[in-house]
Amino acid sequence: MGGLLGAALGFPAVIFTFALVVVVGYWVLVILGGLGIDALDGDGGADGTGALGAIGLGGVPASVSLSVLIAVAWFGTFVGSAVLGNDGFLIDVGLLTGAVVVAWLAARLLALPLRRFFPDEKLPSRSDFLGQVCVIRTGRVDAKFGQAEVTADDGSSALVQVRQTGEYDLRAGETALIYDYDSDGEYFFVMPSTLPNHGAR
Template sequence: MMLFLETIFAFPVVIYTTLLLLCIMFWLIGAIDIFQLDSLDISPEGDAGSLNALGGILLKFKLHEIPFTVVATFVALFAWLTSYLIFRMIQMPMKDVALLYYGVGLANIFVSGVVGLIATSIFFRPFNKWLSKLNKAVTHKDILGEVVIIRSSVVNAEKGEATYEDGGAGMILQVRCFNKDNQLTRGSEAIIVKYDAVHHYYEVIPKKKYF
């Protein structure tokens, strides 16, 4: 047991151990719903280059149809397993030679990350067609004029989230409201009036003002 603990917290396995623990904590918090926290919201003024690069990687490995949190969890899991095995079989025997030990450690980080992506892609490949059909079942035009329930603590011109019941598992949408006097809060009903294809959010207005 001690050897296992020493390994998972050794360089570079500790990097993927930390990522995997963060993913597990995310799912636990989501499952028990202890905290009423707004989801992380990426501002349209954010680093578009980084987002495009990430999207390109997911597309290349055919993971763009899978929710990002699910992809991140499985990539972290497979990368952690790979890193652990490389450390035990190759890196650990070199611990007395610092240059080789850390050189192999740096290579371990890269190899484990790539293997994590490939393994995740292979794992989800049988589900890609089904997920593609599911995602295309509801288009942006289909839900214009539909009612959504606000799930964030506030909705304004910069941030906001809402849920839309599509008859299945439901959808979580990025929403914005440009009415300065709007009082949309968690649990409020709003109506979708527009989709911004550039910044990927839906413009909404309070339902009570619409009727």
Template sequence: MELFWGIFFSFPVVIFSALLTLCVMYWLIAAIGILSIDCLDIAINLDDITTDVPSSTLGGLLLKFGLNDVPLTLVITLISLFGWSTSYFGFRLLILPLYDFILYYYLVGLFIFIIALTISIYLTAFVIKPIRPLFKKLSATNDHKSLLGQIVEIRSSTVNKIKGEATYEDGGAGLILQVRCDETYQFKRGDKAILLRYDTTNNCYEIISIEEFNG
């Protein structure tokens, strides 16, 4: 165990260790409802990216390596997991035997980091390739307008103009939606509400109580 933690906090493994730790913390927080799974995702217009010239933007890089159409949080998690595994075993095989040679340690460590990052990107692309159509289908069949007027259940402890989450039962795993409401409403976890309109700017739904919706 002492050897494990020694490698865990050694260069270059520590870079992936830090990233993987943040990912694990993120998923734990998302699991209890404080964050949503897609809260770190960004809107990328792939129509503006041409295939003739490689793009240096994030959207271009995701498209180039086949990491598009899936949640960015999932991509980061898989890259950090594969990168950590590769760098950990690379450290044990190549660096640990000659750990005391400082120049060798950092030169080989840099080499392992580059190789681990490259391998992790391609492994992530390989893993998400078969599930990419699932995310595209989910995005296409659950557009924002089709959900308006539907009943959702509050998932977060409170809902206000700044934050709030609700779940919508779609017959499958369910959807986690970002919701907002006026401060006159006092929604709490477990309450039912109606999706009134969609705010494209903030990527969230405005909700009202079922009683007010029914007049």
């Protein structure tokens, strides 16, 4: 038992031992419902971007990729240390390098079939706001000034810059229709959502 504990707490396994404790604690909380599976996805999430995406581990939640990396690397260094013992620094470095490479291969192989279960998240685009009704949040809207609040399809709201040609009297609290976007000025063109009825002459 002492030899196994020494292997777990000795170099190079100790690099991954404490990380493995964190991983086990994380998945216990996930199972108990205290955390969501995406709680550790600060590095690009499941969209394949970030450092994990750069090394071929994108497309799945970072929590899954990191868990596999840490678990396999720990197991490799632990078994290697238990079998070979601490026979020298160069052997330990070689063991560490080999374990990391094997862990990366295992995580990449696992990511391939799992990607179909984590489709890329569609990021909101400015074009999504075209045709939407917004609420004016400034005292006026003219050709040079104005802001409005618009609600996206996912329920989130955003405060956007809006402009109008000067034909309409748009004030705070009124609703307006977003009908165009100026990419140079980065603002939307709006008009009243209901045009005034002047009546027939």
